[in-house]
Amino acid sequence: MPEAVIEIGQLRYRYSTAETRWALDGLNLRIEPGEYLLICGASGSGKSTLCRTFNGLIPHFYGGLLEGHVWVGGQETRTQLVSDLYAHVGLVFQNPQAQLFTGTVECELAFGLESLGLPKAEIRRRVEESAGIVGLSHLLARNPHQLSGGEQQLVAIAAALALHPAIIVLDEPYASLDPANVSRVRAALREIHRRGTAIVLTEHRLSHAIADVERIVVLDQGRIVLDGPPQVVLQEEVEAFGLNLPPVVRLARDLDLPEVPLTVEAAVRALRYRGRLPAWLEEPPSSLAPPTGSSVLQVEDVAFTFEGRPVLQGVCLNLCAGDCLAVVGANGSGKTTLIKHFNGLYRPTQGRVLVLGQDTRQTKVSHLARHVGLAFQNANDQFFRFQVREEIEVGPRTLGCFDEGWLQELVTLFGLKPLLERSPYRLSEGEKKRVAFAAALATRPEILVLDEPTTGQDWAFRQALGDLLGELRARGQTVVLVTHDLEFAEQHADRWVLLADGRVLANGAPWTLMRNETALRRASLEPTQRFQLHLAFSQAQNLQELRE
Numbered sequence: 001m002p003e004a005v006i007e008i009g010q011l012r013y014r015y016s017t018a019e020t021r022w023a024l025d026g027l028n029l030r031i032e033p034g035e036y037l038l039i040c041g042a043s044g045s046g047k048s049t050l051c052r053t054f055n056g057l058i059p060h061f062y063g064g065l066l067e068g069h070v071w072v073g074g075q076e077t078r079t080q081l082v083s084d085l086y087a088h089v090g091l092v093f094q095n096p097q098a099q100l101f102t103g104t105v106e107c108e109l110a111f112g113l114e115s116l117g118l119p120k121a122e123i124r125r126r127v128e129e130s131a132g133i134v135g136l137s138h139l140l141a142r143n144p145h146q147l148s149g150g151e152q153q154l155v156a157i158a159a160a161l162a163l164h165p166a167i168i169v170l171d172e173p174y175a176s177l178d179p180a181n182v183s184r185v186r187a188a189l190r191e192i193h194r195r196g197t198a199i200v201l202t203e204h205r206l207s208h209a210i211a212d213v214e215r216i217v218v219l220d221q222g223r224i225v226l227d228g229p230p231q232v233v234l235q236e237e238v239e240a241f242g243l244n245l246p247p248v249v250r251l252a253r254d255l256d257l258p259e260v261p262l263t264v265e266a267a268v269r270a271l272r273y274r275g276r277l278p279a280w281l282e283e284p285p286s287s288l289a290p291p292t293g294s295s296v297l298q299v300e301d302v303a304f305t306f307e308g309r310p311v312l313q314g315v316c317l318n319l320c321a322g323d324c325l326a327v328v329g330a331n332g333s334g335k336t337t338l339i340k341h342f343n344g345l346y347r348p349t350q351g352r353v354l355v356l357g358q359d360t361r362q363t364k365v366s367h368l369a370r371h372v373g374l375a376f377q378n379a380n381d382q383f384f385r386f387q388v389r390e391e392i393e394v395g396p397r398t399l400g401c402f403d404e405g406w407l408q409e410l411v412t413l414f415g416l417k418p419l420l421e422r423s424p425y426r427l428s429e430g431e432k433k434r435v436a437f438a439a440a441l442a443t444r445p446e447i448l449v450l451d452e453p454t455t456g457q458d459w460a461f462r463q464a465l466g467d468l469l470g471e472l473r474a475r476g477q478t479v480v481l482v483t484h485d486l487e488f489a490e491q492h493a494d495r496w497v498l499l500a501d502g503r504v505l506a507n508g509a510p511w512t513l514m515r516n517e518t519a520l521r522r523a524s525l526e527p528t529q530r531f532q533l534h535l536a537f538s539q540a541q542n543l544q545e546l547r548e
Helices: 047-054 105-115 120-134 149-161 179-194 247-254 264-271 335-339 388-399 404-413 429-441 459-474 486-492 510-514 517-522 529-547
Strands: 006-014 024-031 036-041 065-072 089-092 167-171 198-202 215-220 223-228 295-306 309-320 324-329 350-355 372-375 447-451 478-482 495-500 503-508
Touching: 006 047, 024 047, 024 223, 036 047, 047 065, 047 089, 047 167, 047 198, 089 149, 105 120, 105 149, 120 149, 120 179, 149 167, 149 179, 179 198, 247 264, 247 529, 264 529, 295 335, 309 335, 309 478, 309 503, 324 335, 324 486, 335 447, 335 478, 372 429, 388 404, 388 429, 404 429, 429 447, 429 459, 459 478, 459 486, 478 486, 486 510, 486 529, 495 510, 495 517, 503 510, 503 517, 510 517
Parallel strands: 036 198, 036 215, 089 167, 167 198, 324 478, 324 495, 372 447, 447 478
Antiparallel strands: 006 024, 006 065, 215 223, 295 309, 295 350, 495 503
């Protein structure tokens, strides 16, 4: 048997000797050369912690208490420096910006190689090779901080690949990417795997991963509970461990198929003539219900220029009390810029934004903050306290609307009680998101704006968040979602706005817009699996009826 790339024996770890709970508890895992592995589980199940043990960040950087063994290429990580493991295990963080720090893509790819003291000719060869594999050759002279989220993810992958590691580990690589960039990253990873490099990724959005990987490992409370090929693992009741079932898997469950399809195409082949569609695949109403609430937010012919570049052009929107709007589009299409106009962080270069009838150009941000709660995509951007409790309380205390009962409801809803005394900066990305949501809701705003709310969140939290949004809307509050998670937007938003290059391409009911192939393509979007399944089976049934 060849030597494992990574081998773990009876691994236990906790971040502090004062903690009683083990983040990892008795793990045994062997990763073979060239293997493609998905690690998944609920938030807090130990996925990111496990990945940090692969390159020695645990225990060398994070400290804590570690028992058992982690071998990388036959070397015990406890006896090796992180710098010694650097070239063997490439780690790509959930937020690629956290590991990009040079002025050009070329320098970013060369940095690690220079640290290893390689000759200039070899550095140049490896930079060109890794850039070519992931499709970045045309961007080598660009500043990585000015690239789209998907391009930044590819830069981080290429930088790791240039070191010729035996394994590349990616933590939630698709979390903040639009469908077009997801496809680019997936294609790059498939090519890297084809060339013999082992790949491990963690991911909540299983539909992006299950068709590519060879093996799924499911964690629960720091333990491995399932381990095997995708078709085998997904036949189990994985929802109990926080996994969000892709529609193709749910459909196979409903119709009791002997094998789980991993793609829409496979599902269509397996299920083409099996009778009526399940109720959840039936088409929802295509027309929007007339608004019943009063207008709370109006965007009138808004244009916005940043550093001489037009970011928004001629945007018009109207939101009423109780609406739920999803703003969707490619990375860099202007979505986040648009919502920052809603609470006065940005002021229009042209046109105007009215919040409850007040022109944001003439209203203080502190006043708008009472009415518009905004949770940023990167939660770190809105934290300015060093304790979770203070972060949640600072808004209502400052604005004079403190309500202890409401704050306790939020703490319970978002599962923050164990985190109240901790620093928000020391939390996982998913935990940071939940703190940001609670802080945005703490003032009971009439309008709640969430930027990428499901990033890094498990199935249980997505369900709880969806229920909360329904309750808020029933009370007359308005919700705006900015998201690449079109399945969540399909479930909870009654209207979508498609943005591309700062312009509104289309505005309407989700399934109406998904039928607009031209607009979807321009917005770098793809229909949801649910929509694709409905369309494919409807067409197949129509064909069968014609034959009969």
